[in-house]
Amino acid sequence: MEKDTKEKFLKTICNNFLNLQDTDNYFRFPSYDFLIQKITSLDKNIFRIEKLGKSVELRDIYGIKFGKGPIKIMAWSQMHGDEPTATRAILDFFYFIQNHPEEFDDLINYISQKCTILFVPMVNPDGAEHHTRENAWDIDLNRDALRLTAPESKILKMVFDDFQPEYSLNMHNQSKYYGCESTGEHVELSFLATAPDKERSLTVSRKRAISLINKIVEKINALENQHIPMGKYDDKFEPRAFGDNFQAENSGLVLIESGYVPGDENEEKLRKLNFLSLIITCLYTDDLDYKKKDLQKYNELPAISEFYFDVIVRNATLNQDGKQFIADLGIKRELVWQGKSKYYYFGFISELGDLSTLKGFDEIDATNCIIKPVNTYNKSVQNIDEVKSLNYKELHKKGIASVKMDRLSLTKESTSMPLNILPIHEDWSPEKLSPATFLIEDSISGETKFIIVNGVYFPVNP
Numbered sequence: 512m513e514k515d516t517k518e519k520f521l522k523t524i525c526n527n528f529l530n531l532q533d534t535d536n537y538f539r540f541p542s543y544d545f546l547i548q549k550i551t552s553l554d555k556n557i558f559r560i561e562k563l564g565k566s567v568e569l570r571d572i573y574g575i576k577f578g579k580g581p582i583k584i585m586a587w588s589q590m591h592g593d594e595p596t597a598t599r600a601i602l603d604f605f606y607f608i609q610n611h612p613e614e615f616d617d618l619i620n621y622i623s624q625k626c627t628i629l630f631v632p633m634v635n636p637d638g639a640e641h642h643t644r645e646n647a648w649d650i651d652l653n654r655d656a657l658r659l660t661a662p663e664s665k666i667l668k669m670v671f672d673d674f675q676p677e678y679s680l681n682m683h684n685q686s687k688y689y690g691c692e693s694t695g696e697h698v699e700l701s702f703l704a705t706a707p708d709k710e711r712s713l714t715v716s717r718k719r720a721i722s723l724i725n726k727i728v729e730k731i732n733a734l735e736n737q738h739i740p741m742g743k744y745d746d747k748f749e750p751r752a753f754g755d756n757f758q759a760e761n762s763g764l765v766l767i768e769s770g771y772v773p774g775d776e777n778e779e780k781l782r783k784l785n786f787l788s789l790i791i792t793c794l795y796t797d798d799l800d801y802k803k804k805d806l807q808k809y810n811e812l813p814a815i816s817e818f819y820f821d822v823i824v825r826n827a828t829l830n831q832d833g834k835q836f837i838a839d840l841g842i843k844r845e846l847v848w849q850g851k852s853k854y855y856y857f858g859f860i861s862e863l864g865d866l867s868t869l870k871g872f873d874e875i876d877a878t879n880c881i882i883k884p885v886n887t888y889n890k891s892v893q894n895i896d897e898v899k900s901l902n903y904k905e906l907h908k909k910g911i912a913s914v915k916m917d918r919l920s921l922t923k924e925s926t927s928m929p930l931n932i933l934p935i936h937e938d939w940s941p942e943k944l945s946p947a948t949f950l951i952e953d954s955i956s957g958e959t960k961f962i963i964v965n966g967v968y969f970p971v972n973p
């Protein structure tokens with residue numbers, strides 16, 4: 512296929528992704544049942560579907576093959592149960608192959624003739640169900656490549672040995688608090704051509720992985736018409752990780768980590784970037800020729816490290832034991848699950864002190880401002896509906912951001928309101944600073960400038 516034709520297809524897919532994706536696939540954390548329902552409804556004339564084995568809690572793990580070409584690519588997701596973005600992209604890929612408009616026939620025939628792709632979505636289904644990184648035995652599967660203690664690890668190793676892919680895509684999510692060290696930007700995708708040994712040797716397979724990473728980065732940057740912050744993971748050898756082991760076994764292994772897009776709560780952009788990475792891999796692996804400048808290009812990807820917070824409040828004055836001092840407050844919001852499909856965020860002060868070298872997705876300048884506990888509403892309320900009927904903006908002006916509720920059946924849905932709900936007998940204790948709920952007061956005028964409730968900030972307009 513001509514280069515231009517490939518580019519044209521890619522562009523069309525990128526611009527029309529909303530019409531090409533699986534519309535059922537809208538929840539950020541697809542359940543195991545959802546995945547199975549999707550796999551079992553795949554057309555058996557297009558996909559070869561195989562049960563590979565069972566997880567600790569006896570959930571089936573599937574392998575799904577597409578294409579008949581000579582280039583073998585293996586892609587797997589969710590070794591870490593709470594890292595679901597790539598699973599959604601794989602489901603979109605299945606959907607696209609099976610339901611694409613006619614105009615993509617040539618593209619899909621091309622992929623099918625060039626490649627054989629083996630997908631293992633949700634390698635850790637028990638972790639996915641329990642929203643944990645580890646499997647049901649609390650084992651981190653990506654540190655189990657040597658001992659193969661967990662059945663899920665055995666399955667991954669067995670299927671890899673059997674298939675012997677030329678390319679492997681090991682798909683994860685990374686902490687949203689990572690950023691590019693040199694540019695200070697957040698990271699949307701990051702990559703790693705894992706090291707095959709302690710010396711981080713540039714083996715043939717690793718060179719292959721580097722070329723593929725460069726291709727994905729180059730194409731995504733060209734496609735999106737906007738700068739996509741992408742970075743590179745540290746390549747220190749980890750002998751217990753699957754990526755490093757498979758690289759040592761001559762598969763060009765690429766680690767793809769979904770990062771964070773500020774404001775994209777449902778990770779729709781990351782889902783799309785993962786999908787594009789899969790398509791680019793299928794389209795360009797027949798045309799990858801490692802050259803010396805590839806290594807340089809790869810090394811130019813910015814290194815990443817964890818230096819973000821959700822919110823940083825800078826230069827705030829705090830009172831502690833009658834003494835005043837100035838500090839920055841770094842707030843993070845942690846996801847807390849309530850049952851299988853509902854979650855909320857818990858905001859807390861993660862670090863306090865000098866955060867001048869660190870960044871917040873949002874930042875508040877609190878110079879000449881004092882951090883104070885919020886005031887509590889003078890009447891107790893009966894239920895959530897009553898809380899919802901309160902005019903929180905008016906309350907915020909009076910520095911009120913906590914409300915006492917009469918019942919013990921306190922539900923965390925309350926946190927969607929910018930008011931902190933307390934049980935009737937509990938008083939707001941400012942020392943806790945957790946959940947991160949406080950007010951920021953102008954020390955000269957005495958006016959409340961911001962209210963932070965459970966880690967989310969609200970400007971207060973006088």
Ligand SMILES: [Zn+2]
Nearest residue numbers: 591594683684
């Ligand atoms: Zn992971």
